[in-house]
Amino acid sequence: MQAAARHCRAPLFHSSLSITGMSMSLKNVFEKTIPKLVLGPTLLSSLLFVYGFIFLTAYLSLTPSRMMPNFEFAGLQQYAALFDNERWWTSLANLGIFGTLFIGISVALGLFLAILLDQKIRAEGALRAVYLYPMALSFIVTGTAWKWMLNPSLGLEKVMHDCGWSSFHFDWLVNPDMAIYTVVIAGVWQSSGFVMALFLAGLRGIDDDIIKAAQVDGASLPTIYRRIVIPAMRPVFFSVLLILSHIAIKSFDLVIALTAGGPGNASSVPAIFMYQFSFTRGQLGLGSASAMMMLATIVAVLVPLMYLEARSNKAMR
Amino acid sequence: MKLKHIAMLMSLAIAGAAHATDVEVLHYWTSGGEAKSAEQLKLMVKQAGYGWKDFAVAGGGGENAMTALKTRVMSGNPPTAAQIKGPSIQEWGSEGMLANIDEAAVAGKWDSVLPKVVADIMKYKGHYVAVPVNVHRVNWVWANPEVLKKAGVNGIPTTMDGFLEAAEKVKKSGAIAIAHGGQPWQDATLFESVALGVGGAPFYQKALVSLDQKTLTSPTMVKVFDTLGKIKGYIDKDAPGRDWNLATAMVINGKAGFQFMGDWAKGEFAAAGKVPGKDYLCAAAPGTAKDYTFNIDSFAMFQQKSADAKKGQIALANAIMTPSFQSVFNLNKGSIPVRSGVSKDKFDDCALKSMADMDASSKAGTLVPSLAHGMAVPSATQGAMFDVIAKFMNSSMSSADAVAALAKAARTK
Numbered sequence: 001m002q003a004a005a006r007h008c009r010a011p012l013f014h015s016s017l018s019i020t021g022m023s024m025s026l027k028n029v030f031e032k033t034i035p036k037l038v039l040g041p042t043l044l045s046s047l048l049f050v051y052g053f054i055f056l057t058a059y060l061s062l063t064p065s066r067m068m069p070n071f072e073f074a075g076l077q078q079y080a081a082l083f084d085n086e087r088w089w090t091s092l093a094n095l096g097i098f099g100t101l102f103i104g105i106s107v108a109l110g111l112f113l114a115i116l117l118d119q120k121i122r123a124e125g126a127l128r129a130v131y132l133y134p135m136a137l138s139f140i141v142t143g144t145a146w147k148w149m150l151n152p153s154l155g156l157e158k159v160m161h162d163c164g165w166s167s168f169h170f171d172w173l174v175n176p177d178m179a180i181y182t183v184v185i186a187g188v189w190q191s192s193g194f195v196m197a198l199f200l201a202g203l204r205g206i207d208d209d210i211i212k213a214a215q216v217d218g219a220s221l222p223t224i225y226r227r228i229v230i231p232a233m234r235p236v237f238f239s240v241l242l243i244l245s246h247i248a249i250k251s252f253d254l255v256i257a258l259t260a261g262g263p264g265n266a267s268s269v270p271a272i273f274m275y276q277f278s279f280t281r282g283q284l285g286l287g288s289a290s291a292m293m294m295l296a297t298i299v300a301v302l303v304p305l306m307y308l309e310a311r312s313n314k315a316m317r
Numbered sequence: 318m319k320l321k322h323i324a325m326l327m328s329l330a331i332a333g334a335a336h337a338t339d340v341e342v343l344h345y346w347t348s349g350g351e352a353k354s355a356e357q358l359k360l361m362v363k364q365a366g367y368g369w370k371d372f373a374v375a376g377g378g379g380e381n382a383m384t385a386l387k388t389r390v391m392s393g394n395p396p397t398a399a400q401i402k403g404p405s406i407q408e409w410g411s412e413g414m415l416a417n418i419d420e421a422a423v424a425g426k427w428d429s430v431l432p433k434v435v436a437d438i439m440k441y442k443g444h445y446v447a448v449p450v451n452v453h454r455v456n457w458v459w460a461n462p463e464v465l466k467k468a469g470v471n472g473i474p475t476t477m478d479g480f481l482e483a484a485e486k487v488k489k490s491g492a493i494a495i496a497h498g499g500q501p502w503q504d505a506t507l508f509e510s511v512a513l514g515v516g517g518a519p520f521y522q523k524a525l526v527s528l529d530q531k532t533l534t535s536p537t538m539v540k541v542f543d544t545l546g547k548i549k550g551y552i553d554k555d556a557p558g559r560d561w562n563l564a565t566a567m568v569i570n571g572k573a574g575f576q577f578m579g580d581w582a583k584g585e586f587a588a589a590g591k592v593p594g595k596d597y598l599c600a601a602a603p604g605t606a607k608d609y610t611f612n613i614d615s616f617a618m619f620q621q622k623s624a625d626a627k628k629g630q631i632a633l634a635n636a637i638m639t640p641s642f643q644s645v646f647n648l649n650k651g652s653i654p655v656r657s658g659v660s661k662d663k664f665d666d667c668a669l670k671s672m673a674d675m676d677a678s679s680k681a682g683t684l685v686p687s688l689a690h691g692m693a694v695p696s697a698t699q700g701a702m703f704d705v706i707a708k709f710m711n712s713s714m715s716s717a718d719a720v721a722a723l724a725k726a727a728r729t730k
Contacts, residue, residue: 066697067408068387086722087704153555174499174557176711263499263557264711265704280380281700282408 054295061288069284078289087265088290091273094180095297098269099248101184102191106244107237109188110195115225117196118203128200131193139190143257146186147173176266179259183251183267186258191247195240202236203229238309245301249294270294338625339368340633342616343389343399345382347375354646361636367629372396390414395619397630401447402615403438403692409617410441416618416627417444421634430638430656432679435613438692446618448637451652453612454671455579455687456510456602459565459586462595464492464574473575473600477514477544480575480603484551487574494551496573498559501707505689507577508706511548512541514604518683521608526686526693533724542709542716549710557711568597577602579612579690583667584651599667601674609678612690613655694727701726 064074082088113131117124134142149155150173160168172178206229214224252271255261261268270290278287340362346355359369374382379400386399390412401409409415422428422445428436431449439447458480460473468490470483484494497503513521516537523532532538553573556564565585567573576582586597593599601608616637621627636642643654648663653671661669678684686692691699705726709719 068391068412147558151555153553171554174555179557260500260558262501262707262711264501264504264707266711276700279384280696282405282696283700 057288057291060285061292063285065285065288067282067284074285078285081286082289082293085286087268088270088273090265091268091270094267094269095249097180098183098187098251099245101181102187102248103241103244105184105188106192106195107240109192110240111199111230113192113196114199114203117200128197131196133193134190135194137190139251139254140257142186142190143254146182146189147258150182150185173259174263176263179263179267183255183258187248187251187254190254191244195244198236198240199233202233206232234312235309238305241305242302245305246298249298249301270297338366338629339370340398340629341370341372341396342633343372343374343382343386343396344616345374345379345400347373351650354649357642357645357649358636361639361642362629362633365632365636367632390619397621397626398448398616398618398633400614401617402613403686403690404695405691406438406447406615406617407441408695410446414619415441415446416620416630417446418448418618418631418634419444421445421448421631421638425635425638427638427656430658432675432684434679434684434686435611435655438613438686439615447615448618448634449613449615449655450637451614451643451647451650452655452671452675453579453581453614453652453690454675455506455610455612455690456513456605456608457578457580457582457667458510458600458602459568459576459578459582460574460598460600461568461571462598464490464568464571465598468492468574470574473598474603475600475606477511477603481544481547484548484575488551492571493553493567493573494575495548496564496567496576497552497556498561498564499552499557499707499710500559500561501703502689503561503564503578504706504710505703506579506687507548507710508541508545509610509688510577510602510605511545512538513608513610513685514602515541515544517604518608518678518685521610521685525688528694528698528727530724530727533727534720538720538723539716542719545709546716579687580653580667580671581651583665587651593666599670606674607678607681608683608685609674610685610687611675612687612692614652698727698729701729 059071060069061078062074062076063070063072064077117127117131121127150170152158152171152174157168157170160170172182210228210232211224214228219227250271251269252275255267255269255272259267261272271294274287274290274294276287277283277290342358344355346352355371355373359371362369372385374385382400386396386401389395395414406415427439427445431439435449435452436445439445439449458473462472464487465472465483468483468487470486474480474483487494497507509521509525512525516524520532520535520537523529524535524538561578561582562585564573564576565578565582566589568576569586569589569591580599583593583599586593591597600606616633618630618634621630638656640654640656640659643656643659644663647654647668651668653664653668653675661672664672675684688694688699688702693699694702702723705719705722708714708722714722
């Protein structure tokens with residue numbers, strides 16, 4: 001075994017010697033340019049297909065484009081039309097409700113589960129897998145499954161009635177005032193396991209010695225978590241918020257599968273609004289304006305978050 | 318042997334692709350009966366000596382197909398023909414993309430075999446740019462005679478008041494009075510039948526096609542929403558999101574008494590082995606016996622670069638308009654032929670009634686385009702009106718508020 005290894009190493013040694021012998025500078029040039037060559041196409045295509053198209057959409061939102069792109073400049077009329085559209089405000093309000101509850105509950109539940117799992121329990125691996133599985137499903141599957149479960153004449157309510165609890169009442173899915181909350185339920189079910197995994201990783205990263213020291217000082221377990229562990233997980237909170245808030249703002253498939261934006265338009269969200277106006281109603285300009293507003297929302301949420309994150313990193317150093 | 322077959326097929330495919338005069342047709346007829354209908358068209362085009370290049374994009378409402386079409390047109394390579402209907406034909410016409418096919422229209426005397434209302438939709442600035450395939454009637458009511466009998470209702474009432482009484486009786490008998498699916502287009506389908514029943518064809522034409530603000534805000538429109546509100550009370554609470562064919566199944570299974578739906582519902586009854594007149598009843602929506610809301614599928618012709626492609630296009634248009642194609646196609650699809658002079662032998666009672674009513678309403682001027690199915694107004698306006706109707710159906714919005722909102726939606730440009 002050892003002999004074989006030595007045998008292998010010998011020619012390698014020779015060849016590297018010969019390169020050094022050939023030209024040191026050629027190798028340097030190679031080492032310097034290869035990363036650029038490899039990264040170049042990716043960089044170029046992301047510049048073009050991400051930022052290029054963001055600018056194209058931004059420009060389209062300032063044109064009177066209907067069914068096809070039209071590059072005549074028309075000022076802010078699409079934005080005026082957008083803010084005059086009641087459906088847009090419904091969508092925004094729904095995004096507010098969904099975003100707040102989805103992020104809030106997912107974080108709270110995920111953290112709670114992570115703390116419970118962190119208690120060095122038996123079968124932790126199996127439990128972790130159980131909570132993580134929903135993340136493996138696509139939102140379409142989640143939405144469809146919850147649609148069946150929450151449908152009053154098919155799912156939960158019917159089961160309860162069949163079991164004899166005839167006064168049981170749960171019609172959120174078909175109730176225009178409550179439909180958006182069913183999206184929250186399905187979204188939380190899907191994402192809280194993933195949030196738990198992130199938090200669990202964060203919890204495992206905390207030095208045991210600090211906790212032991214606190215225990216020696218007589219701190220109770222809740223106090224240790226509240227005063228030491230959770231504050232130490234600040235970066236994990238940032239990552240979780242970053243991921244969840246962009247899932248919330250661009251959520252489309254979950255709502256389409258679960259309520260299709262209904263009943264009526266009661267659970268419409270900006271992404272659905274954008275799709276329908278751009279592609280099925282022949283109002284590309286208005287759709288682009290709504291897409292720009294969604295981008296603005298994401299920027300408004302993420303930039304302060306990233307700034308805070310960067311500042312806290314600097315402070316730590 | 319097998320290999321030989323494959324090789325032959327491949328060479329055929331290559332020959333087909335290389336064929337100078339291929340006709341490429343974009344359509345969204347991908348479900349069972351519809352695919353059969355498309356196959357028929359392909360056969361006839363091939364008999365006329367042209368190759369057929371299928372460009373089928375699935376998705377019942379044609380949304381995906383329209384996205385694909387836009388991409389193709391923008392890249393400067395439009396198909397020969399695409400399944401486009403109603404005012405969208407005008408939208409494409411104004412983009413300057415559609416081809417003049419007057420040559421085929423004159424030779425086939427289209428002006429005399431098509432009702433004028435239909436011919437007008439197929440024309441852009443007085444020239445034919447599209448070919449109609451079929452006519453669906455939207456203002457139908459379907460009913461289960463067993464359920465009606467149990468509730469003591471004798472047939473489908475012909476007046477709106479009579480219908481509301483009958484619905485009350487069915488509800489009291491323990492069945493769901495009206496099967497409905499709470500999706501925006503279904504809400505709009507119900508709305509337009511009610512508007513036609515309450516206001517009549519001239520009102521419908523003025524309010525929902527010409528979008529006349531005065532008519533849209535008239536007391537008749539308030540009455541339309543009042544009636545719609547009453548009908549809403551006879552729909553079960555689980556309706557939101559339900560597909561139309563599931564609602565039809567509720568009528569088939571005797572769970573519900575009535576359903577407002579276009580004649581494509583007949584396909585569901587037929588597939589369940591039901592016989593019209595015995596197992597199910599069809600009638601014009603209450604108060605609309607003399608009126609007819611139509612939904613017409615058509616193919617718009619795109620401008621072609623070569624003269625050969627242009628010839629293929631004319632051949633395709635001619636094939637679509639032949640009585641034999643119109644007959645076979647519509648028997649498969651549940652609709653009726655759009656042109657006169659097609660043999661009526663094989664059509665069932667509901668289809669025959671639809672044909673007779675279309676003739677009569679065409680003469681009386683009560684043949685009106687369907688709002689819910691994209692025949693009446695441009696897609697942007699239609700979408701805004703859908704939003705209002707869906708909101709009314711799914712909230713406690715008052716009729717007066719709904720009228721004001723609808724009038725505002727109708728101003729969407």
